[in-house]
Amino acid sequence: MFRDFEPIGDRPVYIQLKDYMKLIIIKGALQPHQKLPSTRELGVQMKLSRNTVISAYAELEEDGFIYVVRGKGNYVAAVSGGTATQACQIDWLERINDHARLAEQLDLMKHGIRAQKGTISFTSIAPDETLFDIGNVKRAFMDRMSVEGDVLLNYGYAKGYKPLMDFLLRYMQHKGVDLKGKDILITNGFTEGLDIVLSALGKRSGRVLCENPTHHTAIKNFKLHGFQITGIPMEDDGISLTELERALSEQPYDCAYFVPSYHNPTGIVMSPKKRQELMSLMNQYGIPVIEDGFNEELRYTGSHVSPLMAGVGNGNSVIYLGSFSKVLFPGMRVGWVLADAELIDYLESIKRARTIHTSTLDQSVLYQYLHNGNLEKYLKKARTEYKRKYELTMQCCKEHIPYAQLSGHGGLHLFVTFEIGFDTRKLLELCSELGVIFTPGDIFFTDNRGCNTMRLGFSRVTDEDIIRGIKIIGDTARQLMK
Amino acid sequence: MFRDFEPIGDRPVYIQLKDYMKLIIIKGALQPHQKLPSTRELGVQMKLSRNTVISAYAELEEDGFIYVVRGKGNYVAAVSGGTATQACQIDWLERINDHARLAEQLDLMKHGIRAQKGTISFTSIAPDETLFDIGNVKRAFMDRMSVEGDVLLNYGYAKGYKPLMDFLLRYMQHKGVDLKGKDILITNGFTEGLDIVLSALGKRSGRVLCENPTHHTAIKNFKLHGFQITGIPMEDDGISLTELERALSEQPYDCAYFVPSYHNPTGIVMSPKKRQELMSLMNQYGIPVIEDGFNEELRYTGSHVSPLMAGVGNGNSVIYLGSFSKVLFPGMRVGWVLADAELIDYLESIKRARTIHTSTLDQSVLYQYLHNGNLEKYLKKARTEYKRKYELTMQCCKEHIPYAQLSGHGGLHLFVTFEIGFDTRKLLELCSELGVIFTPGDIFFTDNRGCNTMRLGFSRVTDEDIIRGIKIIGDTARQLMK
Numbered sequence: 036m037f038r039d040f041e042p043i044g045d046r047p048v049y050i051q052l053k054d055y056m057k058l059i060i061i062k063g064a065l066q067p068h069q070k071l072p073s074t075r076e077l078g079v080q081m082k083l084s085r086n087t088v089i090s091a092y093a094e095l096e097e098d099g100f101i102y103v104v105r106g107k108g109n110y111v112a113a114v115s116g117g118t119a120t121q122a123c124q125i126d127w128l129e130r131i132n133d134h135a136r137l138a139e140q141l142d143l144m145k146h147g148i149r150a151q152k153g154t155i156s157f158t159s160i161a162p163d164e165t166l167f168d169i170g171n172v173k174r175a176f177m178d179r180m181s182v183e184g185d186v187l188l189n190y191g192y193a194k195g196y197k198p199l200m201d202f203l204l205r206y207m208q209h210k211g212v213d214l215k216g217k218d219i220l221i222t223n224g225f226t227e228g229l230d231i232v233l234s235a236l237g238k239r240s241g242r243v244l245c246e247n248p249t250h251h252t253a254i255k256n257f258k259l260h261g262f263q264i265t266g267i268p269m270e271d272d273g274i275s276l277t278e279l280e281r282a283l284s285e286q287p288y289d290c291a292y293f294v295p296s297y298h299n300p301t302g303i304v305m306s307p308k309k310r311q312e313l314m315s316l317m318n319q320y321g322i323p324v325i326e327d328g329f330n331e332e333l334r335y336t337g338s339h340v341s342p343l344m345a346g347v348g349n350g351n352s353v354i355y356l357g358s359f360s361k362v363l364f365p366g367m368r369v370g371w372v373l374a375d376a377e378l379i380d381y382l383e384s385i386k387r388a389r390t391i392h393t394s395t396l397d398q399s400v401l402y403q404y405l406h407n408g409n410l411e412k413y414l415k416k417a418r419t420e421y422k423r424k425y426e427l428t429m430q431c432c433k434e435h436i437p438y439a440q441l442s443g444h445g446g447l448h449l450f451v452t453f454e455i456g457f458d459t460r461k462l463l464e465l466c467s468e469l470g471v472i473f474t475p476g477d478i479f480f481t482d483n484r485g486c487n488t489m490r491l492g493f494s495r496v497t498d499e500d501i502i503r504g505i506k507i508i509g510d511t512a513r514q515l516m517k
Numbered sequence: 518m519f520r521d522f523e524p525i526g527d528r529p530v531y532i533q534l535k536d537y538m539k540l541i542i543i544k545g546a547l548q549p550h551q552k553l554p555s556t557r558e559l560g561v562q563m564k565l566s567r568n569t570v571i572s573a574y575a576e577l578e579e580d581g582f583i584y585v586v587r588g589k590g591n592y593v594a595a596v597s598g599g600t601a602t603q604a605c606q607i608d609w610l611e612r613i614n615d616h617a618r619l620a621e622q623l624d625l626m627k628h629g630i631r632a633q634k635g636t637i638s639f640t641s642i643a644p645d646e647t648l649f650d651i652g653n654v655k656r657a658f659m660d661r662m663s664v665e666g667d668v669l670l671n672y673g674y675a676k677g678y679k680p681l682m683d684f685l686l687r688y689m690q691h692k693g694v695d696l697k698g699k700d701i702l703i704t705n706g707f708t709e710g711l712d713i714v715l716s717a718l719g720k721r722s723g724r725v726l727c728e729n730p731t732h733h734t735a736i737k738n739f740k741l742h743g744f745q746i747t748g749i750p751m752e753d754d755g756i757s758l759t760e761l762e763r764a765l766s767e768q769p770y771d772c773a774y775f776v777p778s779y780h781n782p783t784g785i786v787m788s789p790k791k792r793q794e795l796m797s798l799m800n801q802y803g804i805p806v807i808e809d810g811f812n813e814e815l816r817y818t819g820s821h822v823s824p825l826m827a828g829v830g831n832g833n834s835v836i837y838l839g840s841f842s843k844v845l846f847p848g849m850r851v852g853w854v855l856a857d858a859e860l861i862d863y864l865e866s867i868k869r870a871r872t873i874h875t876s877t878l879d880q881s882v883l884y885q886y887l888h889n890g891n892l893e894k895y896l897k898k899a900r901t902e903y904k905r906k907y908e909l910t911m912q913c914c915k916e917h918i919p920y921a922q923l924s925g926h927g928g929l930h931l932f933v934t935f936e937i938g939f940d941t942r943k944l945l946e947l948c949s950e951l952g953v954i955f956t957p958g959d960i961f962f963t964d965n966r967g968c969n970t971m972r973l974g975f976s977r978v979t980d981e982d983i984i985r986g987i988k989i990i991g992d993t994a995r996q997l998m999k
Contacts, residue, residue, distance in 0.1 A: 047890040054691050061693040061823070094893055097900075099821035112820040114693070118793070123800035123834045127860040130771075130805065135717035135863040142866040144675070164667035172670065173662055180655050185646035188654065188846035193626070209536050211543040211596070223705065223872045230871045235617035252870075259870055289612075311600070318605035323612065338594035339581035341543070352605040364670035366877035378609040381617040384624040388737055389712045390705045394876050395848035408529040411576055418579075 036064070037072075037081050048083065049090035053098075056091065060100055060111055067113035071101060134259065141255045148463065148472050155504035157473035160299070160447040160492040161365060166417050168409060172364070175403035187395045193387035194379075195221025195371075196398035202405055203371050207355070210331075211345030218376035220383055221393045223368040225327065226252055228356040231385050232325060232372065233260040236289055244282060244291040246274050248450075248479030248488070250299045250327065253292055262289070266481030269298075271442070273305030276312055283320045290323040295343055297330030300479045300490040301450040302443025307340055314346045314353075321352075328357040332414055335422040335445040344373070351375035359401070361447065362417060363410070367397040421447060421494060427501055428493045435509025447494040450476065457487040457516070465511050471504045518546070519562050530565065531572035535580075538573060542582050542593055549595035553583060616741065623737040625960065630949050637986035639955035642781070642929040642974040643847060648899050650891060654846070657885035669877045675869035676861075677703025677853075678880035684887055685853050689837070692813075693827030700858035702865055703875045705850040707809065707840040708734055713867050714807060714836055714854065715742040718771055726764060726773040728756050730932075730961030730970070732781045732809065735774055744771070748963030751780075753924070755787030758794055765802045772805045777825055779812030782961045782972040783932040784925025789822055796828045796835075803834075810839040814896055817904040817927040826855070833857035841883070843929060844899060845892070849879040903929060903976060909983055910975045917991025929976040932958065935994070939969040947993050953986045 040055045042048045059065055071077070074092060078085040092109055095101040101109050139145060150156040179187060194200065200219050208214055222228040233256055243257050247266025257264050265288070267279045274293065282288075293313070295305040305313070317324050326343045334340070344353040351374070358370035372382060386392070404410070428449055432441055440452040453459065459475045466472065476488025493501055522537045524530045541547055553559070556574060560567040574591055577583045583591050621627060632638040661669060676682065682701050690696055704710040715738055725739050729748025739746050747770070749761045756775065764770075775795070777787040787795070799806050808825045816822070826835040833856070840852035854864060868874070886892070910931055914923050922934040935941065942957045958970025975983055 046888055050890045050893060053893075054687065057691040061691065061827070097893070097897055099816055099819060102820075113789075114821045114823060118828055118830050121797050121800040122830065123803055123832045125803070125805055125834045125857065127833070127857050127863075130719055131717045131860070131863050132719035135867060138870045139863050139866040142869055144869065145866065161672045164671045167667050167670050169662060169666035169670070172666065173659065176658055176662075177655065180651060180658075184651035184654065185649050186848075188649050188651070188848045189646045190643045190842075190847045205536065209539040209543070223876075226870075227872045235613045237612055237614035255870055307595075315603050318603040321605055321607070323607055334581055337581060338584070339596045341596060345543070346600055348600050348604065350605045351609070352607045360672075364878075365672045365873075366668075366670045368873065368876045375607065375609050378613070381609075381613050381621050384621040384627065385617060387624055387626065388620045388708075388734075388741055390709045390850065390872070391847075392850070394705075394850045394879050396846075396882070397876050397878055400878070406528055408532045411532060411535075411579070415579055 037077065040081055049087045049094065052081075052083065052087060052091040053094040056095055057098070057100055060114060065111045067111055069111045070107075071109040071111065073108060138259060141258065143251065143478065148467050150472060151470075153470060154467070155471045155496065155500040155507075157471070157491040157493065157496060157504060159495045160361070161495060162362060162417070162447075163420065163494050166413070166420060167364065168413055171407065171409045172400065172404060175407060175409070176400045178407075179399045179403045183399075187399050191392045191395035191398075193392045194383050195219065195393065196395050196402065198406075199369075199398045199402040202402055203357070203373075207344075207357070207373050211341040212355070212373065213345075213349045215349045216351055216376055217373055218379035220372045220379050220386060221398060222370045222372060222386065223390065223393050224360055224365075224370040225329075225356050225358040226256070227390075228358075228370050228372045229253060229256050229325065231382050231389075232354055232356070233257070233262070234385055235378070235381055238262070238289060240287040240289055242286060242288045244279070244288045244322070245481065246293060246298065247481045248300055248476065248485055249292070249481070250294060250329075251478050253327070254479075254481060257292075264481045269301060269303060271303070273298075273303055273309045274313065276309065276316065279313070280316060283316065283322070288322050290325055291317060292325045292327065293343065294327040294329050296328070296340060297333055297444065297446030299329055300448060300474070300476060302446045302448055304334075304340060304444045310341070310343055310346055314343055318347065318350065318352060324353045326353055326355045328355060330361050330446040332359070332362045333418060333421060333446050335418055335425070354378070362414065364401075367401060369393060369397050369401050421445070424493045424496070424498070424501065425449070427498060428491060428505065431502055431505035432491070435505050436512055448490050448492040451489050451491060452476075453487045453512070455487055459487060459489045462489070462508070462512055462515055465515065466508055469507050469511065471507045473508070519559065522563055531569045531576065534563075534565065534569060534573040535576040538577055539580070539582055542596060547593045549593055551593045552589075553591040553593065555590060619741060623740060625733065630945065630954050632954060633952075635952060636949070637953045637978065637982040637989075639953070639973040639975065639978060639986060641977045642843065643977060644844060644899070644929075645902065645976050648895070648902060649846065650895055653889065653891045654882065654886060657889060657891070658882045660889075661881045661885045665881075669881050673874045673877035673880075675874045676865050677701070677875065678877050678884065680888075681851075681880045681884040684884055685839070685855075689826075689839070689855050693823040694837070694855065695827075695831045697831045698833055698858055699855055700861035702854045702861050702868060703880060704852045704854060704868065705872065705875050706842055706847075706852040707811070707838050708738070709872075710838040710840075710852050710854045711735060711738050711807065713864050713871075714838070715739070715744070716867055717860070717863055720744070720771060722769040722771055724768060724770045726761070726770045726804070727963065728775060728780065729963050730782055730958065730967055731774070731963070732776060732811075733960050735809070736961075736963060739774075746963045751783060751785060753785070755780075755785055755791045756795065758791065758798065761795070762798060765798065765804070770804050772807055773799060774807045774809065775825065776809040776811050778810070778822060779815055779926065779928030781811055782930060782956070782958060784928045784930055786816075786822060786926045792823070792825055792828055796825055800829065800832065800834060806835045808835055808837045810837060812843050812928040814841070814844045815900060815903060815928050817900055817907070836860070844896065846883070849883060851875060851879050851883050903927070906975045906978070906980070906983065907931070909980060910973060910987070913984055913987035914973070917987050918994055930972050930974040933971050933973060934958075935969045937969055939998070941969060941971045944971070944990070944994055944997055947997065948990055951989050951993065953989045955990070
């Protein structure tokens with residue numbers, strides 16, 4: 036007894052001893068009301084200081100696992116409730132519903148090729164963490180905690196942490212958005228924003244419009260919410276307005292979803308003229324638009340392009356979903372929904388019903404970080420680095436897969452289209468055996484097309500790996516085409 | 518022009534100037550391709566240092582709002598996309614669905630009495646933030662950031678941050694839970710855990726069982742997920758097993774929801790014997806049980822009582838929803854679901870589809886805080902303080918409302934039952950005019966009963982306010998009864 040206790044790591048030893056004792060009491064190795072060794076005896080037995088044992092016993096008493104009889108010693112409390120007299124095994128596969136099954140089916144993390152150690156992976160479009168200015172995050176945290184640490188750690192409001200909300204409202208205003216009649220809701224990121232909006236949207240037609248290809252998570256969420264998806268093809272400068280108008284004239288839609296800047300997966304930035312014509316068309320048909328702010332900040336060249344929402348003046352038909360996750364710190368899970376104030380009122384209630392509120396700690400650290408002027412400095416560094424990688428990736432593609440069509444004006448990925456009939460999943464299989472993986476493009480299409488496409492995410496790939504990886508892809512593709 | 522710029526607060530001035538310029542460019546006060554004043558001229562005009570203007574211009578160029586012509590100067594870029602030619606006003610009240618309407622109806626924050634300044638409020642059961650050991654949270658944060666700051670700020674895994682998952686698994690094991698065949702999912706708190714579980718549960722009967730009264734948020738979520746609720750009355754030591762057995766024998770149920778420790782709102786702790794009998798009954802009928810860990814840590818006296826999940830051995834019918842929110846830092850939004858591994862697999866996919874993952878920053882700070890042994894010290898302090906407040910509240914109630922039935926074995930609130938026919942909402946109305954508010958108990962009942970009950974949360978009320986507030990409640994109640 037007691038001899039198999041071995042403290043490890045840097046957790047306080049008396050706490051490890053407390054945990055160990057709890058376990059043997061629960062397992063019944065010590066009986067209720069059994070007298071425990073004195074603190075001196077146990078210390079000797081276990082080769083620990085008497086103080087450690089005293090502290091552990093104090094904790095066990097505090098937690099109700101032992102009790103003290105003055106003058107006599109420490110005794111094991113009767114903690115076990117006893118086991119239920121009937122066992123019960125639930126077949127959970129039988130109990131779950133279609134929604135859960137569909138969520139699992141559409142879960143890419145469960146059904147893709149996993150990167151082995153040493154694999155060159157072009158699958159990620161997450162930011163490059165070597166660019167993170169951790170010192171500034173630490174500073175922001177310490178600043179906030181000193182001012183209002185107790186407030187931040189207690190319950191907050193479903194709508195969000197006010198200083199961040201005010202900051203983001205001004206931020207959107209500086210992008211040209213008219214805030215009249217609008218309000219903001221802080222979410223756990225773009226995905227939660229979309230989920231909440233789709234949860235609130237009535238199904239008149241049960242149909243949504245979007246670009247084709249588009250963000251896989253959006254397609255997943257439309258399906259999980261039971262919407263039918265009509266995907267509109269894209270041209271070099273964005274969605275095909277001709278095809279869009281044809282679709283609009285044929286059937287009604289409950290809403291549309293667009294990613295106008297550094298579109299995922301094509302990387303295309305919709306031209307200002309097209310944005311204006313797009314919104315005129317959507318307004319003409321009275322269809323709400325969900326705008327995905329995605330990579331707006333990663334503009335490398337050219338003038339600032341205003342969001343779609345900026346182009347509707349005081350109109351209230353656009354729901355803007357914003358997030359800094361592709362440029363800043365996705366681990367923090369903070370995003371926002373900017374929309375008609377009446378709609379936001381209902382979205383707030385849904386948010387409260389589901390997750391109470393977004394972490395106040397994260398919101399406040401993000402706020403302080405932004406307030407201190409760190410975003411501008413960080414963006415400058417990030418844009419330079421990502422632009423460099425973008426140009427390197429472009430160059431390698433032009434060299435090794437010159438016959439393929441490349442699209443992308445920047446951002447964190449390139450989209451590659453091979454000739455019709457080329458099978459990029461087959462290419463992926465062969466490349467993965469050679470230690471290179473990428474995202475097959477068909478997952479971004481709404482209609483099972485795109486089997487000849489792939490997305491190359493370069494944000495987290497080193498220069499050597501970009502060069503080496505794309506060469507392997509090129510060589511393998513050439514083999515495949517023979 | 519430019520003269521209405523006024524820097525305020527501590528945000529870097531050059532950034533405030535950048536924002537100001539962005540706004541006037543977007544509003545069209547400056548025309549595309551218009552030449553801007555030189556940095557010297559603008560500095561003089563606006564009474565700012567030339568360096569400030571130089572920095573602001575650099576940012577504006579970086580963001581694509583101005584462009585530089587070498588040797589000539591700075592020019593306004595053509596940023597506006599132009600406004601859509603057709604305006605569109607959506608009637609959002611018409612567009613939202615019943616789910617959104619129901620969420621808003623059931624949103625207590627929207628439909629209750631708000632505390633004015635100086636009001637003595639017994640509505641909250643949030644922790645008392647004066648007990649928060651902020652220094653230890655700061656330390657935990659700095660520790661973690663130094664070790665793996667870049668990892669924490671980038672995307673994590675839907676299931677959770679591994680060190681925290683491992684910690685919580687051992688934590689549950691030390692409460693007597695058999696981990697065989699189980700797995701854990703980290704959530705944004707109890708509420709998200711319940712929402713995800715109900716999203717996955719197939720509706721065979723469409724009915725759930727629970728204690729009556731019970732946690733309002735749980736009732737809200739059952740309704741939002743379209744479940745019919747059967748509430749079982751409670752006795753002094755927990756749910757009435759007789760009534761439960763009657764309900765079980767009459768109709769089928771998809772699952773049951775119980776809060777066995779420091780039940781919300783009654784504060785009752787289910788006895789070990791009753792827990793055993795309860796689980797035997799549930800297993801006999803093969804009904805899954807959602808266990809709400811709620812206030813388990815706030816045990817004031819007596820032996821440790823094991824969770825229901827500990828009483829089913831290696832059975833897999835219990836889904837344990839845990840959170841430290843009532844004892845530690847609710848602002849951080851971290852909770853967990855411990856259940857059958859196959860079920861967790863599906864819950865993970867739903868979590869990923871909705872919010873990607875819980876903030877890694879929060880999970881890691883919580884982990885480090887717990888690992889450093891802070892929970893034990895904090896709990897000791899918290900239990901002492903809450904026990905003191907509990908006893909004071911009890912004493913005041915016995916003095917001022919001696920005819921009312923009081924229940925609660927600890928935790929952060931007391932439940933008060935007046936005679937049948939007494940209207941606590943009327944009492945609330947009168948008390949609120951005298952500067953005292955509390956939570957009317959009917960919101961916790963599944964069947965519109967409990968109009969003669971109220972919940973008194975004392976965790977965040979000072980001693981003087983407890984004494985004064987309950988006296989006012991007592992005096993007012995006596996008036997009402999005449």
